[in-house]
Structure formats: C-alpha cells, structure tokens
Amino acid sequence: MIEESVLSRTLHRALARGGDFAEVFAEDRRSSSATFDDGKVEELRSGRERGAGVRVVRGETTGYAHTADLSESGLGEAAEAAAAAASSGAPGATIVPLTRRAARAPHDVKVLPEGVEKARKVDLLTRADEAARAEGDAVRQVTASYADGRRRILVANSDGLLTEDDQVRTRFMVSCVAVGDTGMQTGMEAPGYTVGFEYFDEHAPEDIAQIAAARALSKLNARPAPSGKVPVVLKRGAGGVLFHEACGHGLEADLVGRDASVFRGRVGERVASPLVTLVDDGGLAREWGAYAIDDEGAPAQRNVLIKDGVLTDYMWDLVRGRKQGRASTGNGRRETYQHLPMVRMTNTFLETGEDDPEDIIRQTPYGLYCVALGGGQVNTATGDFVFGITEAYMIEDGQITEPVRAAQLIGNGPETLLGVDAVGRDFDTWAGTCGKDGQGVPVSSGQPTLRIRELTVGGTAA
Amino acid sequence: MSAGSARDLLEIARGVAAMAGPGEQVEAYVLRSSETDVKVFDGAVESLAVAEVDGVGVRLLLDQRQGYAWAGSLDPDVVAETVAEARDNAGFGSRDESLGLPDRADVDAVIAPELDLWREALLAVSAGEKVALALEVEAATRAADARVRGVESASYGDGAVEVAVASSLGIEATTRRTMCSVASFAMAGEGDETQTGYGFSVGRTFADLDVAAAARDAAERSTRLLGARQPASRRLPVILDPLVTRSLLGLLGAALSGEAVLKGRSMFVGRDGEEVAATNVTLVDDPTLVEAYGAATHDGEGVPTRRVDLILDGRLQGFLHNVYTARRSGARTTGSAVRGFKSTPAVGARALHLRPGPKSPDAILAAVPEALYVQSVSGLHSGTDPVSGDFSVGAEGLMVRDGELAEPVREITIASTLQRMLLDVVEVGNDLTWLPGGSAGVTLLLSDMTMSGV
Numbered sequence: 079m080i081e082e083s084v085l086s087r088t089l090h091r092a093l094a095r096g097g098d099f100a101e102v103f104a105e106d107r108r109s110s111s112a113t114f115d116d117g118k119v120e121e122l123r124s125g126r127e128r129g130a131g132v133r134v135v136r137g138e139t140t141g142y143a144h145t146a147d148l149s150e151s152g153l154g155e156a157a158e159a160a161a162a163a164a165s166s167g168a169p170g171a172t173i174v175p176l177t178r179r180a181a182r183a184p185h186d187v188k189v190l191p192e193g194v195e196k197a198r199k200v201d202l203l204t205r206a207d208e209a210a211r212a213e214g215d216a217v218r219q220v221t222a223s224y225a226d227g228r229r230r231i232l233v234a235n236s237d238g239l240l241t242e243d244d245q246v247r248t249r250f251m252v253s254c255v256a257v258g259d260t261g262m263q264t265g266m267e268a269p270g271y272t273v274g275f276e277y278f279d280e281h282a283p284e285d286i287a288q289i290a291a292a293r294a295l296s297k298l299n300a301r302p303a304p305s306g307k308v309p310v311v312l313k314r315g316a317g318g319v320l321f322h323e324a325c326g327h328g329l330e331a332d333l334v335g336r337d338a339s340v341f342r343g344r345v346g347e348r349v350a351s352p353l354v355t356l357v358d359d360g361g362l363a364r365e366w367g368a369y370a371i372d373d374e375g376a377p378a379q380r381n382v383l384i385k386d387g388v389l390t391d392y393m394w395d396l397v398r399g400r401k402q403g404r405a406s407t408g409n410g411r412r413e414t415y416q417h418l419p420m421v422r423m424t425n426t427f428l429e430t431g432e433d434d435p436e437d438i439i440r441q442t443p444y445g446l447y448c449v450a451l452g453g454g455q456v457n458t459a460t461g462d463f464v465f466g467i468t469e470a471y472m473i474e475d476g477q478i479t480e481p482v483r484a485a486q487l488i489g490n491g492p493e494t495l496l497g498v499d500a501v502g503r504d505f506d507t508w509a510g511t512c513g514k515d516g517q518g519v520p521v522s523s524g525q526p527t528l529r530i531r532e533l534t535v536g537g538t539a540a
Numbered sequence: 541m542s543a544g545s546a547r548d549l550l551e552i553a554r555g556v557a558a559m560a561g562p563g564e565q566v567e568a569y570v571l572r573s574s575e576t577d578v579k580v581f582d583g584a585v586e587s588l589a590v591a592e593v594d595g596v597g598v599r600l601l602l603d604q605r606q607g608y609a610w611a612g613s614l615d616p617d618v619v620a621e622t623v624a625e626a627r628d629n630a631g632f633g634s635r636d637e638s639l640g641l642p643d644r645a646d647v648d649a650v651i652a653p654e655l656d657l658w659r660e661a662l663l664a665v666s667a668g669e670k671v672a673l674a675l676e677v678e679a680a681t682r683a684a685d686a687r688v689r690g691v692e693s694a695s696y697g698d699g700a701v702e703v704a705v706a707s708s709l710g711i712e713a714t715t716r717r718t719m720c721s722v723a724s725f726a727m728a729g730e731g732d733e734t735q736t737g738y739g740f741s742v743g744r745t746f747a748d749l750d751v752a753a754a755a756r757d758a759a760e761r762s763t764r765l766l767g768a769r770q771p772a773s774r775r776l777p778v779i780l781d782p783l784v785t786r787s788l789l790g791l792l793g794a795a796l797s798g799e800a801v802l803k804g805r806s807m808f809v810g811r812d813g814e815e816v817a818a819t820n821v822t823l824v825d826d827p828t829l830v831e832a833y834g835a836a837t838h839d840g841e842g843v844p845t846r847r848v849d850l851i852l853d854g855r856l857q858g859f860l861h862n863v864y865t866a867r868r869s870g871a872r873t874t875g876s877a878v879r880g881f882k883s884t885p886a887v888g889a890r891a892l893h894l895r896p897g898p899k900s901p902d903a904i905l906a907a908v909p910e911a912l913y914v915q916s917v918s919g920l921h922s923g924t925d926p927v928s929g930d931f932s933v934g935a936e937g938l939m940v941r942d943g944e945l946a947e948p949v950r951e952i953t954i955a956s957t958l959q960r961m962l963l964d965v966v967e968v969g970n971d972l973t974w975l976p977g978g979s980a981g982v983t984l985l986l987s988d989m990t991m992s993g994v
Contacts, residue, residue, distance in 0.1 A: 115803055118634035121605070124625050125882055127595075127612035138581075142589035146613045163588040163667065202631050219804035255804050255927055262807070264927045285634040305955065305992040306773040336581060338692040339872075401722070411923070414555065416591055445933045452922040455934070459692055459727050462951055464934030466922025486923035486953045534770070536923070536932040536953025536992045 079104050079242075082131070082176055084150045085234040088132065089173050092157040097136040097164055098171050099156075099400070101235040102131035104148060104497070105372060108192060111225040114203035117432040122129035122196055126141060131415045132156040134164040135397060144417050145150045155250055174238030181370035181377060184363040187246045189275035191226035199224050202283045206252050209284035216261075216298060219255035222287065222482035225507070232236060233375030243370045247520060248277040249509065252290040255348050258298035265293025266450075268466070270509035270520065272368040293469050296481045303470065303485035303537025310444035310487065310533045311335035312437055312471060313384060315506025316451050318523025321356060322426050322461040322512070324453040324491040324525075325349075329391075330409075330421040332396040333393035334459045340461035340492055341389060349389045353528075355429055356384040358393055360408050360424035366509035367424040367521040374410035374419050381407045384495075395421045415519040427524035431501025440476040446535055447471045447478050448487075453510060486536040502527035546572075546702040546714035552614055553706035556598060559623050560708035561720035565601040565641045566623070567707040569840065570594075570614065571881045575699040576667065580674045581691075588667060589809075599704065600626040601640060605633040610882045638867040641707045642841050646750060646863055646873050652837045652844035653828035662698060670696045673722055673751060680755035681724040681739070687763045692725045692736065694785035695705035698746075705842035713842035719833060723748050728762035732925040735768060737761025737917070742976050744831060759917060765936060768948035777911040777966070778954060778989045779904065779940060781982025782973045784914050785894070789959065789979035792823065793889035795926040796850050800887075807929040807959060808856060816856045817962035822895035823851040825876070831889035834978045840879035845890065846866070848874045851962075862887050878978075893980035897976035899985040904967045906943040912991055913938045913945060914954060929957040935991075936992035953992045962990055 085102055092100035107127045112157045115121045130153055131144035145156040191199075206222035249270035256263050267289040311321065328339040341349065351355070360378030362368055369378050374396040375520025382390050394402075397409030398421060411422035441445065447470060454465025464486050472479045477483055507524035549570040552993040556568035577890070597610040607629030611622045614956035633639075681753055698720035706712045739758030741750040777861035780788065800806040809815065812900050817823075826838050827845040836845050841863055849857045861869065862877035862885045877885035919933040925931075930948040939946045956964070969983030 121633040122629035123608040125610045140586040140587040262927045455918045464919035484930040488934045536955045538955045538990045
C-alpha cells in the first residue's frame with residue numbers, strides 16, 4: 079500500500095516535535111451489498127475507502143490525524159497534525175528501523191467475493207425470498223441482504239513493526255414479518271463469518287430464510303413475557319452476548335484504568351461460578367471477529383479472562399499495555415482509519431461444560447428459555463446490563479411450552495456470573511456489531527446451553 | 541477546520557451529473573466534514589483527534605433500474621470509477637416503476653427555508669481552547685459534589701459538514717452546518733457502590749456551550765441515584781425525563797417513515813387517519829425550525845424541507861417520505877430523505893417534537909401521588925420492536941411519592957407497547973428541549989407501565 083521508505087520518513091516527521099511512540103495505520107476497504115425487499119432487488123451497492131491515520135503518543139496524551147491521501151505529502155501532513163496535537167517540544171523517541179513481520183491468517187479465504195459475478199450474489203437473494211415465503215401465508219414481508227467486505231490494513235510504528243493483514247468477511251441476512259390475529263411479529267437471522275464466498279458452501283440462503291420465518295411465525299402465538307425474577311436457560315449461541323455485556327466490557331483495560339469497571343483490582347479473585355471459563359480469541363478461525371493482526375499490528379491470540387470462576391486477566395491494547403509495562407493481548411481495534419484504536423473484544427465465548435443441554439431444561443421447573451437475542455448494553459461502572467430477547471419460550475415442569483413476546487432482560491454482571499448453575503456440552507456462536515464510543519466493530523460471542531439462577535425479565539404479564 | 545463554502549463540492553457534483561449517458565439519470569451526493577474530538581481524563585488530555593472526511597455517493601438509474609456506488613475520496617479518478625461502478629451495478633437491480641430522482645415538480649412544491657446553521661466563529665477556535673473546555677467540564681463535574689469520585693469520560697467534540705447534491709435532472713442544492721458539544725460522565729459513590737450520570741451541552745458554536753450546566757447535570761444525575769435499590773415489580777404511572785422522551789420519539793419517527801410502512805415494518809401500517817394517541821398528543825417533524833439541531837434547508841435528495849404534521853390531537857395524519865416512497869405510496873415527497881454518502885436515501889425525521897403542554901415538569905410531578913421517574917433507559921433498540929410495538933427497556937431513576945422525587949431505583953425494566961404508551965399520555969410538559977439527533981425532549985407522564993424488579 080505504501081513504500082517502506084515513505085513509512086519511515088512519515089514516522090520521523092510524526093516524532094519531530096517530540097513523543098514516545100508513533101504509528102502509521104493504513105487501510106484499503108472495498109465492500110459490496112445488495113438488498114431484496116418486497117419481491118425486488120433494491121439495488122447493488124459498492125463502496126471504496128482508502129486512507130491512513132497517524133498517531134503520536136507522548137506521556138498520557140495521544141494526537142491523531144488522518145488523510146485519504148496516501149502520497150508522501152498527504153501522510154506527512156497527517157503526521158504533522160498528529161504531532162501538533164500531542165505537541166510538547168521535547169525531543170522524541172528514537173525510531174527503530176522497520177522490520178516486516180508476517181501475520182498468519184486464522185482462515186485461508188478460498189473465494190474472494192470481489193471475484194464473484196454480481197449476478198450470483200443477486201441470485202442468492204431471490205432464493206432466500208422464495209424459501210421464507212414458502213414457510214406459510216402468514217409471512218408477509220421478506221427482506222434479504224447480502225454483504226461482503228475486504229479490508230486490507232498496514233501498520234508501521236516507531237518500535238520497528240511493519241505488518242499487514244487482509245480481512246475478508248461475508249454475511250447474509252433475512253428478516254421476515256408475519257401477520258396473525260394478534261398483530262405483526264418479526265423474525266431475523268444474520269450469520270456472519272470472516273470467510274469469502276465459500277460461506278455459501280455451508281450456509282444456504284434457504285436455511286437462513288427458514289430460521290427467520292419460523293421465528294416470526296412462532297411469535298404470532300406468543301403470550302406476554304413474565305415480569306420479575308425468573309431462572310433463565312440460554313440456548314447455545316444465543317446467550318454469548320450476555321457475557322459480552324455482563325462482563326466482557328468490564329474486562330477491557332481502558333475502562334478498568336479509568337476506574338469505570340466493577341472488575342477493577344479483582345484479578346486472582348473468584349468473580350464467577352466455578353463453571354465459568356471465559357475466553358476472548360481473535361484467532362478463532364472463521365468467526366466474525368477474527369483477524370490475523372489487530373489494528374495496532376499485534377497478532378490475534380487466545381486470552382483466558384476467567385478460568386473456572388477466577389478472574390485471570392483483562393484485555394489490553396498497545397497504549398494501555400505500555401503504561402503497565404506489558405504487551406498488548408491483540409485487542410486494539412478501530413472501526414476505520416478515521417478512528418483511534420481502543421480495547422475491544424473479538425470472539426468472546428464461554429467454554430463448554432459437561433451437562434446434557436436437554437437435562438438442563440428438564441431440571442428447570444419454571445423459567446424462560448431464550449433462543450435468540452437482539453443485542454444489549456452495559457454500564458461497566460455499575461455492572462448493570464440489559465439484553466433483548468427476540469425468541470423465547472416458557473419452561474414449565476421441565477418442558478418448553480409457549481412462546482413469549484419480545485422483552486428485555488436486566489441483571490448485574492458480577493451477580494449473573496455467580497448465578498450460572500448449569501453449563502452444557504454443546505456450543506454455538508452469534509455474529510454482531512459491538513459499539514463503543516461511537517465505533518462499531520464486528521464481533522462474535524458464543525456459549526453452550528446454560529442456566530442462570532435468576533434474571534429480571536421485563537415483560538408485562540403479572 | 542477549513543473555511544467552508546460548498547461551491548467547490550457543487551462543482552464536483554455537477555461534474556458527476558454531467559456524466560449521465562443516454563437514458564440515464566445520475567445523482568451525486570458530495571460531502572465534506574471536519575471534526576475535532578478531545579477526550580480528557582484525570583486532568584490530562586487523553587486524546588486529541590482531528591479529522592477531515594470527503595466522500596461521494598453516486599446513484600444511477602437506467603431503464604427503471606438503480607445502482608449505487610460510493611467512495612471516501614473526491615479524487616477525480618476515483619469519482620469517475622465510482623460512476624462506472626454505479627452504472628455496472630444498475631444492471632443488477634430489479635425494474636421498479638417508482639424509482640427515479642426528484643424532478644422539478646418535487647422540488648418546486650415548496651420554497652426552501654432560509655436557515656443560518658453555519659458559524660464561522662467555530663472554525664476559528666484553537667485546539668488549545670477546545671482542550672481547555674474539556675478539562676474545565678471534568679474539573680467542574682468533580683467540584684460540583686463531594687460524592688463524585690471520578691469522571692469516566694469528559695469530552696469536547698465539534699463538526700462542520702458541507703453537502704452538495706446535483707442531478708442530471710437539473711436538481712441542485714447545497715447545505716452546511718456547524719455543531720459542537722461538551723459532555724461529562726460522572727461516577728458517584730464510595731466503596732462497593734457506584735452510580736453514573738451524564739451531562740452535556742450542545743450548540744452551533746463554541747460560545748453557545750454551557751460547561752457549568754453540563755457538569756451540574758452529570759453530578760446531579762449520578763449522586764441522586766446513590767443508595768438505589770431494586771424495587772418490587774408492579775404497574776404504575778411513569779414520568780419520562782426529556783432525554784428518555786427524545787429516544788422514544790426516535791423509535792416513533794422510525795415507525796412513521798414511509799419506507800417502514802411500505803415494507804410492512806411499522807405498527808402504523810393501515811392506521812392513517814385513525815386515533816393512535818391521546819388527544820393531547822401532537823407530533824410534528826419540522827426541520828425548518830432554526831433552533832432544531834437537525835434543521836436543514838434541503839433533504840438528502842436536494843428537496844426543500846418543510847413542516848410535516850404526523851399526529852394531530854391524537855389522530856395519525858400521514859407519514860414521512862422521500863421521492864421513492866412517495867411515488868410508491870401515491871403521495872408527494874415530504875423532503876424527508878436522510879443519508880450519508882455511503883448509502884442511498886432513506887427516510888427519517890430531522891426535528892421531531894411533541895407540541896408542549898401547559899404544565900411545567902414540577903407541576904406534573906406535584907400532581908402525582910406515586911410514579912416512577914425514569915432518568916435513563918438502556919437497550920432501547922434490542923428491547924423494542926417497531927413492528928409489533930412491544931416495548932421493554934432497562935431503566936434507572938427515582939420513585940415519585942406525594943408529588944416529590946423520593947428514593948432512587950435501579951436494575952429495573954419498564955414495559956408496555958408503543959401503541960399503548962401513545963394512548964396513555966396524560967401530560968406533555970412545557971419544557972421542549974432541542975437535543976442532538978432527529979428529535980426533541982420534553983417531560984412526559986404516562987398513566988400505566990409495568991415495572992419489573994424483584
């Protein structure tokens with residue numbers, strides 16, 4: 079993307095006014111997407127974005143500037159603007175000569191989406207539409223969308239690091255509206271993976287459409303969700319986002335450093351049920367949050383955050399790591415070259431346990447069985463989190479009975495972690511976009527079927 | 541920040557429009573924005589980022605088929621490639637008789653308002669002054685109350701955005717606006733307990749910002765939750781803080797978009813002309829109001845904006861439209877196309893607000909024997925469904941007893957349906973507050989919601 083000599087000279091300009099560290103992050107992104115709605119392909123869309131950001135760190139202060147002009151003069155101007163923003167006047171750090179470091183991709187992309195004929199992408203949409211409508215006359219609206227993206231990044235810094243990555247992601251989404259006597263209900267399914275067009279070798283548009291349609295149809299008969307505290311069983315995959323919210327964010331070193339996490343100062347302590355082992359792994363092949371290197375050039379790695387209920391470590395990026403004299407854990411991410419990196423999750427999951435998932439339901443006299451979730455939110459300083467259930471059923475006398483309408487679950491992170499009392503031996507993941515400080519990045523979360531002793535369900539039934 | 545005039549952007553947009561081939565309609569949406577973002581922590585600058593973003597989005601129609609392409613660059617070669625890509629993409633869209641760019645009749649239907657939304661003074665503010673303001677709000681938040689033990693984040697942000705739209709049908713428009721804000725997120729409490737509160741101030745230029753008010757709000761909102769407990773589940777009247785009402789209006793605005801209605805993705809489908817709310821509810825989107833932060837002279841397709849009455853005295857009047865949704869619905873565009881350069885025009889509200897009622901927030905509170913005062917909500921998007929209307933969100937706030945704010949509560953949800961909530965509006969406050977985003981805040985009293993707790 080940029081010549082080595084230009085990168086070196088840009089780093090020198092960045093540190094010319096002082097500073098401890100400088101970095102050039104360059105990115106070249108291409109994307110294509112298409113939406114099918116109401117029987118028509120709305121349009122095929124393509125996008126392209128290319129640029130670089132220069133970061134200068136001095137003491138506690140970071141200066142940042144970016145440019146869409148990757149020429150030496152464009153980069154130089156960004157370097158000077160970042161230097162001015164972090165300006166001090168004192169002499170800067172020495173720049174270590176750049177050494178190229180190869181990064182190992184978690185997954186070899188077999189079919190680059192940009193090489194696939196556009197007509198083939200559009201054809202997938204029609205197939206999904208037909209499959210969803212075939213699920214029943216009550217399915218009135220079907221929206222299907224296809225999206226692929228390729229993101230090539232380059233990181234060079236004053237520590238001598240020079241590394242690159244090529245990230246390819248593909249996602250297919252189907253959303254349905256079903257109409258019945260009790261009104262309208264929606265159902266959605268949107269699996270996403272860090273893979274190329276070979277995605278469709280394993281995920282047929284028809285299957286995704288059927289799941290979405292079935293979800294909308296099942297809710298037509300739903301009764302209001304209960305109100306108050308109930309035991310909650312989370313089906314495999316559905317509840318990973320609960321752990322993402324309940325404790326994942328609170329284990330991000332930037333929030334811990336600001337004293338804005340209930341998990342601050344608790345490494346080595348028991349913070350969860352002994353059944354809980356929580357891992358964040360950016361190198362998990364194919365998963366939506368996977369990559370070879372993070373957006374600061376650190377290789378993705380497997381980080382055990384909670385081991386058998388004991389807090390083992392936080393997630394770190396380069397700047398917070400440097401302050402503590404330790405390495406990044408490969409969790410420094412940014413949405414685009416226009417953003418500063420910060421500590422972010424990748425693929426966050428709870429490890430499997432030993433219980434039979436069906437036994438977990440059988441051994442629950444009364445509770446809520448959550449099959450699909452719609453995302454959540456946490457206040458890391460208080461630990462209080464919410465997440466929305468989009469498909470759930472009552473459990474009565476150990477049996478799954480009636481569907482319930484959408485509702486919010488609310489809980490407190492530390493209390494919820496201690497309340498995990500059964501963990502299954504199955505496993506699945508869920509793809510989503512995680513938002514923090516206005517930046518969205520692709521993440522996945524996962525878990526086996528498990529039970530939480532009690533959570534507050536925000537329904538309207540007494 | 542560079543001094544702005546969107547003239548050069550309009551030249552680029554005209555250049556794109558001129559690339560239309562025989563039978564083609566071509567529209568360019570060209571944007572330039574410059575932003576500053578300052579974050580401070582513990583009396584020191586954590587980060588200072590300066591950003592300038594340019595981009596172009598090209599919509600191309602041929603034979604009633606549409607294609608789209610965008611690029612984050614205004615380099616002439618990139619712009620030309622983007623037009624070619626949009627042309628290629630158009631071949632894969634479905635034929636749709638309603639597709640098309642705005643024509644003269646769409647644009648001439650109303651006269652664009654004259655709005656001065658650009659403050660040259662903001663462009664002259666130095667980075668040092670911006671940093672100082674962020675440090676000031678952090679210090680003021682700490683000083684406001686001894687129980688504030690820290691500030692999780694204190695920040696200053698500003699932006700200047702210029703846009704030009706031009707099409708091969710001769711439609712042209714330019715808009716530009718500046719905005720800045722200062723915000724503080726306070727943490728109160730010692731030991732095991734922490735409560736948080738948010739405070740901010742927004743303006744078109746630097747001098748509009750009220751640091752003291754932002755700090756005071758953050759401190760008050762965090763400290764008044766100290767000692768909060770989870771209450772027992774029950775049904776009760778609810779008073780929504782203006783910030784919460786603003787979020788609620790955002791959901792309603794999405795359901796009132798002609799796009800959502802056409803796609804069957806709105807609880808208002810088929811309810812045009814019906815009583816959908818209590819008679820004291822009048823909901824209007826009016827981007828011609830200069831005091832609204834979402835004010836604009838033209839929409840994302842270059843059509844003049846106008847006042848749109850959505851609900852009058854409880855009765856649904858109609859929906860927001862862009863050119864496409866209007867043509868499909870047999871209506872006229874309401875100048876409600878919203879977009880960035882990375883997407884085709886969607887439909888959205890810019891200045892959605894409730895007609896204020898006669899009572900002050902204090903008077904509303906004073907008349908209520910028992911209620912829940914909701915200070916903030918969470919999970920608004922995961923817990924509400926604009927199609928079924930199901931509404932269930934996390935909340936924190938204070939109980940109201942005998943007309944006064946009483947003990948704080950946390951870890952609760954409030955639930956109802958959006959349909960029910962509109963009918964349950966008892967009072968709309970007189971405290972209409974313009975806030976960033978597409979809708980305004982006001983205090984709201986609803987007669988009945990389910991609060992879930994212990």
